[in-house]
Amino acid sequence: MAIATVNPTTGEVVKTFEALSTVEIQQKIEAAHSRFLQYRSVPLEQRARWLSEAANILERERDRFGELITLEMGKPLKAAIAEVEKSASVCRFYAEQAAEFLADVPIQTQAASSFVRYQPLGVILAVMPWNFPFWQVFRFAAPALMAGNVGLLKHASNVPQCAVAIEEVFVRAGFPAGAFQTLLVGADKVAMIVEDDRVKAATLTGSEPAGASLAAIAGKHIKKVVLELGGSDPFIVMPSADLDQAVKTAVAARMLNSGQSCIAAKRFIVADAIADQFLDRLVEQYKALKVGDPLLPETEIGPLATPGILQDLDQQVQTSIQQGAKVLIGGEPLRDRPGNFYTPTILTDIPKGCIAEYDEFFGPVALVFRVPDLDSAIARANDSPFGLGASAWTQDETERERLIEEIESGSVFINAMVKSDVKLPFGGIKRSGFGRELGREGIHEFVNIKTIWVQ
Structure with a gap:
């Protein structure tokens, strides 16, 4: 090797x-x-x-x-x-x-x-x-x-x-x-x-x-x-959430390390009542992301670490599209330059049985799922082989307590991005x-x- x-x-x-x-x-x-x-x-x-x-x-x-x-x-x-x-x-x-x-x-x-x-x-x-x-x-x-x-x-x-x-x-x-x-x-x-x-x-x-x-x-x-x-961390957004802050954090949480982080938000689980607003703002912010030379101060997303990671990610995206997922933005490698660059991508309308339901996507790809209510949001979040971290956005105290108690993961962050802190234990459950x-x-x-x- x-x-x-x-x-x-x-x-x-x-x-x-x-x-x-x-x-x-x-x-x-x-x-x-x-x-x-x-x-x-x-x-x-x-x-x-x-x-x-x-x-x-x-x-x-x-x-x-x-x-x-x-x-x-x-x-x-x-x-x-x-x-x-x-x-x-x-x-x-x-x-x-x-x-x-x-x-x-x-x-x-x-x-x-x-x-x-x-x-x-x-x-x-x-x-x-x-x-x-x-x-x-x-x-x-x-x-x-x-x-x-x-x-x-x-x-x-x-x-x-x-x-x-x-x-x-x-x-x-x-x-x-x-x-x-x-x-x-x-x-x-x-x-x-x-x-x-x-x-x-x-x-x-x-x-x-x-x-x-x-x-x-x-x-x-x-x-x-x-x-x-690994992780396929959920990022749950309920109707009472501060939507501006949730969208801003959603971009940062997914693009952490150019999307190559176990605790990056990967599955965005959004209540139907606000899903259209959330997606419109998410697409707008994705379009503004600066991809390029990681040594330049304005760059927000650098290359993926290896050609193999780039190929694996693109294969996952293309398979998801073939299985019925819809691309809102991106969906392919950057082909106009050398290096392992992938365009910031959002997939939605992900059907049952699609690999995007359960696979970990290690790169700048957001997977968006609509849900009707909190029960469905929690069920969707827990329907994963992984359980590393979870971020949930709500101003409702009852919802907050349910999310803290019922989400199956090593950590739950309310109205904040999942991160490690030297003072707090860090790790996961399940796979x-x-x-x-x-x-x-x-x-x-x-x-x-x-x-x-x-x-």
């Missing part, structure tokens, strides 16, 4: 890397295991200083790292720089909060003393995606390292320079050699790494098939995994995965929650 930077804006091969050999992988696993035996005893205060310095490096060099992200996977530069800043924020959060999150928890029992202690597991493998190449890694690494674990990163093969740069950030911040290492390897090496007895757990953010494969391997060897997989990242819950995923009883 090629490990290379291929500029998605131009198709140019920028830099190639030699994949690690089996011997080199084994050496890195041994380096991680040996380091863990010492690192687990490093005081929290020292880990926090190193992690705070990692945040300083990210903030100081956010423009350079942002340009690297844009070069490798194509998101607009402004969004790439914001991603680096958010990565710094998760480092600061856990540097400041880990001592509280990992403190012994006393429990009153019949013992003279009983409490819960949190201890690290060891070497953790992170299999990470290309769409947020810095953020996804740092939101794993910050809590894992603060908890006393060490990390191995198998990053997506189209963002190798980001992977190397992230390891360098931790080294420059002062973390000892072996505490965090990048493995430039193809997906075919993941099983071997997970099966190694020195690797104690794994986390994966990515596609449903990749998650299922990792979970199967880890399950065979009885190892803990955290999975954050969107299991386990949580971020918040207090995130740092507890890869620790031994040890019960202590002293008589």
Whole structure:
């Protein structure tokens, strides 16, 4: 499998890397295991200083790292720089909060003393995606390292320079050699790494098939995994909604990362009473979107990350049209320039049985469904194999409470766009995965929650 930077804006091969050999992988696993035996005893205060310095490096060099992200996977530069800043924020959060999150928890029992202690597991493998190449890694690494674990990163093969740069950030911040290492390897090496007895757990953010494969391997060897997989998030708009704000947010929520986000709004479920108004305004705003070179400040939508993603998305759109869906705008790749560009697209009148009902569309394509009432909106939202996030728009308090209670997803945002926040647990249910990242819950995923009883 090629490990290379291929500029998605131009198709140019920028830099190639030699994949690690089996011997080199084994050496890195041994380096991680040996380091863990010492690192687990490093005081929290020292880990926090190193992690705070990692945040300083990210903030100081956010423009350079942002340009690297844009070069490798194509998101607009402004969004790439914001991603680096958010990565710094998760480092600061856990540097400041880990001592509280990992403190012994006393429990009153019949013992003279009983409490819960949190201890690290060891070497953790992170299999990470290309769409947020810095953020996804740092939101794993910050809590894992603060908890006393060490990390191995198998990053997506189209963002190798980001992977190397992230390891360098931790080294420059002062973390000892072996505490965090990048493995430039193809997906075919993941099983071997997970099966190694020195690797104690794994986390994966990515596609449903990749998650299922990792979970199967880890399950065979009885190892803990955290999975954050696909999503087909609903964006529900009821008649009482602030329509101007809902439409504005709908565009931002769908076009996040040029549409390449698990938590991007993908299925727009709109009450019949306001559907025509919503669609008219949505089409108007889609027409105004600026697609182009992601390094230019005015660009709102860059290229898709790879030619394969572009082809898959177009195939989904064309199949949906053949099955009866109606195109309001877009519906094809941009053919007047090089690169992996797809026109902002809106599909509506989607019939039963169409692939657009259940598939995840990973790109700038909005799927619009009309519903008569709240009951139908909730039923439509839940009629999905995924359950990552949901956004719902209403000013009615009864509707709000029903949406919060009845939507099947890892998060529900009322009158706001779904996003991750360092203070809140993040993850999904159903085929969107299991386990949580971020918040207090995130740092507890890869620790031994040890019960202590002293008589």
